[in-house]
Amino acid sequence: MSGKLITDVVCPFCGALCDDIDLLIEDNKIIETRNACIVGTRKFMSYEPSHRILRPMIRNNGELKPVDMDTAVEKAAKILLNADRPLLYGWASTECEAHKVGLELAEEIGGVIDNTTTVCHGPSVLAVQSVGIPSTTLGNIYTRADLVIYWGSNPIHAHPRHMSRYSTFRRGLFRDRGAKERNVVVIDPRNTDSARTANIYIQVEPNKDYELMCAIRAILRDRGDIVPDEVAGVPKEKIIELTNLMKDSKYGIIFFGLGLTMSKGKHHNVDIAIRLTTDLNKFTKFLIMPMRGHYNVTGFGAVATWTTGYPYAIDFARGHPWYNPGETSTHELLLNEEVDAALIIAADPVANFPAQSARHLFKIPLIAIDPHPTPTTEIADVIFPPAISGIECEGTAYRMDKVPIRLRKVLEPPEGCIPDKEIIERILEKVKELK
Ligand code: SF4
Known part of the structure; x- marks a missing residue:
């Protein structure tokens, strides 16, 4: 076997x-990946320079031209300083060390800093702030869980190894026969494909999860008499069967996805899912x-x-952190045409946001930090090419169960590509110097 084998990479x-x-690495190239799912393998192979932005660029007379790092840093700092309401958005695919400097930059320029949770699990954050969350680590799930519920999520496609590493299939200390x-x-x-692997699939009508959870809670409280014959498209007998399965389990978990957070009801769906979990703890151990x-x-x-005390959509315009999702979150800031400059890091809002809000990004000075060309870099005025976190630089990341894990550096980045953290640090230094 030629090449160097590096094990236990994140x-x-x-x-x-x-x-x-x-x-398996040879001549600073990944020649083989093992254990990663197809999506993870694609990510590891994304380092290849043929698919990368390799030089800082500035738009001049409508055309992007390569420049040196100092020129790009100065241009970015001036854009942010000249703005009345700058926005720093993205952050979900970079390391925590970059987040820390990004927050400092947001404070320095009196801007808003927001991350992609604003358009995915932001409602979960709001629900947790109102009712708390009985949760655990993924290690506890595969060790103990005998009932796993995926509600509004399709792990086979979105998190392809979730079932094999943390829930359905993995054997654990108290579940040594795994899926059996x-x-x-x-x-x-x-x-979905995930539904087809399940022991039980319950087809809830779109936007009716809240009603279904209300029915389960009523049955749990011995008020099945008020539950109609069918709720959210699910027959009452099936709801009773599910409720009994939950009550009779020894250790249950609900994994919920965007099917709850981004359907009608949003944070109310998550709120009631957490309350349902709390109710179940009168009978057994249940988590979410x-x-x-x-x-x-x-x-x-x-x-x-x-x-800052706040998890996303943080506004420093008053000189101190402030937070009001729906007002200080990115979609609304763009929709209301409130921001007059933006720095986008490790995200692609031009491709992913609704057209009504994404359209404002075309009208304002835009700085993009991304290793790959995207629709957002296509319209940017300044572009920085970073090293890829977790492949070309190390750092800290938090798994979905809030366990921090150290990302590793396995390759040298292309010349001139530096970590996101260093790019933000350089912009911050320049901002302080020009102020
Ligand atoms: S499940 Fe997620 S983290 Fe695991 S290998 Fe696949 S893409 Fe990577």
Whole structure:
């Protein structure tokens, strides 16, 4: 076997943060990945320079021209300083060390800093702030859980190794026969690939999860008499069967996804899912966990909270941190045409945001930090090419269960590509110098 085998590498793609990846490396190239799913493998192979932005660039007369790093840093600092309401958005696919400097930059320029949770699990954050969350680590799930419920999430596609590493299939100390000792339930309007692997699939009508959870809670409280014959498209007998399965389990978990957070009801869906979990603890041990998407979206929430007291959509315009999602969150700031400059890091809002809000990004000076060309870099005025976190530089990331894991550096970055943290540090220094 030629090449060097590096074991136990962390995959910097999704919130499962698998830390058992083996890479075979030769001449600063990854020639083989082992244990990673197909999505993780694609991420590891994304380092290839042929798909990369390799030089800082500035738009001049409508055309992007390569420049040196100092020129790009100065241009970016001036854009941010000249803005009345600058926005720093993205952050979910970079390391916590970059988050820390980003928060300092936001404070320095009196801007708003927000991350991609604003358009995925932001409602979960709001629900947790109002009712708390009985949760645990993924290690506890595969060690103990005998009932796993995926509600509004499709792990086979979104987190392809979640079931094999943390829930359905993995053997644990008290579940040494793995899947044979577990019931897996999928609740989803769509009969997904994940639903087809489950013991029980419950097809809930779209936007009716709240009603279904209300019915389960009523049955749990011995008020099944008020539950109609069918709720959210699910027959009453099936709801009673599910409720009994939950009550009779020894250790249950609900993993919920965007099917709850981004359907009608939003944070109310998560709120009632948490209350249902709390109710179940009168009968057995039951827990709940969001299926976080980007590999370090949880990390931004952690760093921002311990730094400012708020997890996302943080506004420094008043000279101190302030937070009011729906007003200080990115979609609304763009929709209301409030921001007059933006720095986008490790995200692609031009491709992913609704057209009504994304359109404002075309009208304002835009700085993009991204290793790859994206629709957002296409319209940027300044572009920085970073090293890829978790492949070309190390750092800290938080798994979906809030366990911090150290990302590793396995390759040297292309010349001139430096970590996100260093790019932000240089912009911050220049901002302080020009102020
Ligand atoms: S499940 Fe997620 S973290 Fe694990 S290898 Fe696949 S993409 Fe990477």
